[in-house]
Amino acid sequence: MIARGFTGLAGFIVCVVSIGGCAVDKPQAPSLDQKIRWIGVFESSLGLLGCPARGPMTIEVVKEAISGEAQAEGFIMSVSGKLGQNGAVLDGVFRRDKRAAAIFTGTFLERDAAGRWQGASCEGVWSLRRVSG
Secondary structure, eight states, X not given: OEETTEEXXXXXXXXXXHHSOOOOOOOOOOOTTSEEEEEEEEEEEEEOTTSOOEEEEEEEEETTEEEEEEEETTEEEEEEEEEOTTSXXXXXXXXXXXXXXXXXXXXXXXXXXXXXXXXXXXXXEEEEEEEEO
């Protein structure tokens, strides 16, 4: 257990005895009442030779709607989904030529977002940083 700089049971006991408990930072989901822009990358971690190695990804979250694009090796995929109250991606889809190419899951926090994506023959990870909002 880690509690603000102290490690292990000894640190926990110090916190409980000295201040009556230590607050543990809990990651917060972003507010759903504002427009937030995110930039980052997605990359393949497993798949056949035709899988995109790595590419830029830009996302906007407006209220709970996720939209944006991911680019790789000469093609652009649209990205869509919804953001749940706890920051979880709901119904996340990468589309190429208006057809679903992959699903994506993950979590958006206050400053960072990350998760996994999976298509028919490729899969990988994605990560984003908040740039405004």
